[in-house]
Amino acid sequence: MKTLDYIILVLIIVGAVNWGLIGFFQFDLVRVIFGNMSLFSRIIYAVVGLSGLYAISYFGRIRSTM
Known part of the structure; x- marks a missing residue:
């Protein structure tokens, strides 16, 4: 499960960087x-969007480790 979490996190970062490029420079990589x-x-x-939806589960896991 940890490997999947890292892959999802990388996809979310890629999506965030792309949105940043669009927002600041109107450049869609x-x-x-x-x-x-x-x-x-x-x-x-679609994969980046699904990764974002999956990442919602991080909140539940963070709360359960505290």
Whole structure:
């Protein structure tokens, strides 16, 4: 489970950096690398979004360790 948590965390960081680039510079790195809403770029966005939803479970685990 710990490995999955690290993978999810990396995906969330990638998504956050991409959103930061969009917000500050109007530069979408995923679009530049994989194309404008190509199948692969949509998969990347979906996986990052699902990672964010999974990360909600971190709150419950943090609370249970305190």
